[in-house]
Amino acid sequence: MSVPATDAWAAHSAGVRRLLASYRAIPPSATVRLAKPTSNLFRARAKSNVKGLDVSGLTGVIEVDPDARTADVAGMCTYENLVAATLPYGLSPLVVPQLKTITLGGAVTGLGIESASFRNGLPHESVLEMDILTGTGDVVTASPDKHSDLYRAFPNSYGTLGYSVRLKIELETVKPFVALRHLRFNSVPALIAAMDRIIETGGLDGATVDYLDGVVFSADESYLCVGVQTATPGPVSDYTGQQIYYRSIQHDGADGAEKHDRLTIHDYLWRWDTDWFWCSRAFGAQNPKIRRLWPRRYRRSSIYWKMIALDQRFNIADRIEKRNGRPPRERVVQDIEVPIERCAEFVDWFLANVPIEPIWLCPLRLRDHAGWPLYPLRSDHTYVNVGFWSSVPVGPEEGHTNKLIERKVSELDGHKSLYSDSFYSPEEFDQLYGGEAYKTVKKTYDPDSRLLDLYAKAVQRR
16 A cells, blocks of 8 residues: 655655754764665675664655656666556656665765666656755755755765755656567677667657667677667567576577567566676576575575675685685776777677776767766767776786776776776876866865765775
8 A cells, every 4th residue: 555645745854853863873083885785896895883763754755746757766776666656657767776675865975877868868857856964964955946055066975975865757658568679789899780760760660769788799790779669569578587687688590680578667676686796696596406495585686785794894715715726806896987989899809908808888978068077978969888897807006997997997988887997097087077166066066075075985985
């Protein structure tokens, strides 16, 4: 049974009061942090003995307005819960990041992306307004017209300018099913060219394209995954059981040969979560014998996160490597964006220098022309997100492979997301991630430095 809107708003107000009380309880000399048991960050966080902010009352959907196609959402609400609240109305967030436990506030302050991003941009671009707890302990409402400096600088600030308490976002109508075409290409440049044509025209073979991403398995095997919403009923695939979504994409054929599939809109939005894209193979979850015994409810990204946390705590993987006479491994878990005209060059370099496969491709174009200073992509230009998530043997210095990637991305006029390990110098970081614009907003909304600095958090891992 749905909760009446008045009750949801009252519960949200109570949650905000608890949040503010927890802020006031933190000593003035201590850094303010979230009391958050889980995270979708891959960079280490320094331990703190100070109790963090109480966000336990900020996890729900406050209200969905189906007529206005908007939703008011608490900052710590997961996309899993958000989608569950909007789909009964035939509505969805404009961009749904591919892992269920990503929060709306996290996707806005830390960036998010998905296969609708070539037409809908990034999650923060659908935010109409947001209430933000700043470093001063005040909750301010930021929008394009009010506290616009904070509104513009908040994306990619990773909680260093404040924490979102409530976000009002746009929604879009969706149909019950998604028809998929998996187009094979035997060269990455051919795939990128086809991707570019679809983005420029908005369609393929006369049909409007709603979703677009791709997977590169090798230099001569890659796929463009083209999704079209449909209301036509029919059989659908299920990749929450024994079948694995990314393996279903593969097929033989020449450039442009295709394979068809259908999913419910719900299962399409979460198609990558069951196997954490393809990373569940590291835990044996793709082994048919193990998969049959692995409970379906535990085949999801949140469980793999817990297993990663145990590995990091006890150095399990490195101990296994040492026992087998192999060197430790460097974590290479990154998402980067490069202009589409440089994407094939980056992928070619990556395949030749970094022993990781598959890799994910997701095109995006910003909707907003005013700009976002902490992640300054060009408007009216297509970028491609390249995601790769694995490890490689350690090199001659700490972060050797990650540093090579950072240099290559900068060389190609790209940017790297900051959810994982970064190794930039302070000067490089300022040039790439807002510099003086960030410092000005930081002084305005966190004058006493109650919150961490972005460089300290993203690179120095404080």
